[in-house]
Amino acid sequence: MDYLAFFLAILHIHRALCEEMFWDTTVKLTKNMSLECVYSSLDTITQMEWLKVNTTDRESIAIFSPTYGVIVRAPYADRVYFLNSTMAPNDMTLTFHNASEADVGFYSCFLHTFPYGHWEKVIQVVASDDFEMAVPSNSHVVSEPGQNITLTCQLPTKWPVQQITWEKIQPHQIDLLTSCNLSQGKSYTSKYQRWILSDCRLGMRSTFVIIPHVMASDSGLYRCCFKARTGENETSVMRFTVSDGKMENQYTLFVAGGTVLLLLFVTLITTVIVISYRRRRKQKRGLFKEHRNKDAQNKATNNYRNPISTHQSSDSAREDIYVNYPAFSHRPKTRI
Incomplete structure (x- = not known):
């Protein structure tokens, strides 16, 4: 039994090391950076915790309770604080002061809610330049506020597509909007705070996202990515601008x-x-x-x-x- 337990532990560690980390948002490392975590549902938040996710464990950074308040762990004292927790209980955005290369990595915003249980958003912090500078756009879409906008991409025909993802790219961060596995016909539930509609079905030749009642904050670059099981990939980027009417x-x-x-x-x-x-x-x-x-x-x-x-x-x-x-x-x- 001891050998079996040891083998299972080794297998668990191997899976943790080999499994690719899946994240909802990528944030550029800056001296003063914010990790956005907004829970859009109306469920009651009983407790939330920020954790730094390593390969084998999770390090607690801070914990918040609507009843007992905020506790920041010793290694992060005077370096992090909650941005809007006192004004908006569903906004658990964590802000860093004097961030450094040691803060690069994965972070988890883990919420306990009632009555639906836990909810988690994973954020990756990377040392990078402006994200928009490295992503040239192929087209430009302009809309007035309040419209329902549909962004569409055609799937490649030269090889079978296995996975489709839509992302919103801003200078300081990249947000995952949707992720679709065509072979399984399943879509990942995005933690993006705006309501996004999309499709995910076997045999489709194009993909789309619908942004209802667009606002000025919806402006930015939108990228659809296609991946095959064999490793081929292709992307298409479009710039979307919501005009405020001033011009x-x-x-x-x-x-x-x-x-x-x-x-x-x-x-x-x-x-x-x-x-x-x-x-x-x-x-x-x-x-x-x-x-x-x-x-x-x-x-x-x-x-x-x-x-x-x-x-x-x-x-x-x-x-x-x-x-x-x-x-x-x-x-x-x-x-x-």
């Missing part, structure tokens, strides 16, 4: 402002033209009167007699303003 409003204000300025400019030019036209007309009338007075003086000097009566002469004088006067028609026009 459209700015453009509308710009167009409206430009239209108003144009109308003001046209009105100003029209006013200047009308004023100039009236001034020129007044000047011409003044010249007409001046020439008419001169002609009248000449007629008086030459003892010119008009055979028409006095009342008729006043009518003809008024008509001379609008009709070319005979004596004025032979003179050159004065330039103004």
Whole structure:
């Protein structure tokens, strides 16, 4: 029996060493970093614990109870704290101060809930550059807030696909959205805090994720990854942007402002033209009167007699303003 127990222990350790760790989120190591853990269900959280997961054991970092409060273990005292536990009991985000290379590894956010039992989210911390810099996008999708958006990828046809994963990539972290095993027709329940819809069935030729009622926080890079049992893999990346409407409003204000300025400019030019036209007309009338007075003086000097009566002469004088006067028609026009 001793040999059997020893053999089982060796087998257990071998499986732990060889089994690939599965994680929900990858976070970039920074001096001040946050490990997000938000429980989206309405179940009652009775207790939660943060653990650092090693190859063979789990090291307790901090423990939180809604009744008894927070306890941080000695190696992490003054280095970590809960970000929003006092304001939002379902937000167990853990923040690090002065993180170093020793903090690289896997972390578990382990919750005890009532009445559904335990819930766990695994986070991997890696020393890496900006995640978005290493992932060029193939397409760009833009949407307004509140829309239901579907992102689609076509499966490769050159080799059979075994597993499909969807990820959201941001500069500081990568979140797993869905994971589908086609051979088993089973999908992994993601710990992503947003509600994501997807499909997982044998024989499908394309895969999709549906993001309902998108918000500005949904903007980022989305990657679908395909893997075969033989090791082949392929990825497709698209950038998704949720527009907040500010650019459209700015453009509308710009167009409206430009239209108003144009109308003001046209009105100003029209006013200047009308004023100039009236001034020129007044000047011409003044010249007409001046020439008419001169002609009248000449007629008086030459003892010119008009055979028409006095009342008729006043009518003809008024008509001379609008009709070319005979004596004025032979003179050159004065330039103004």
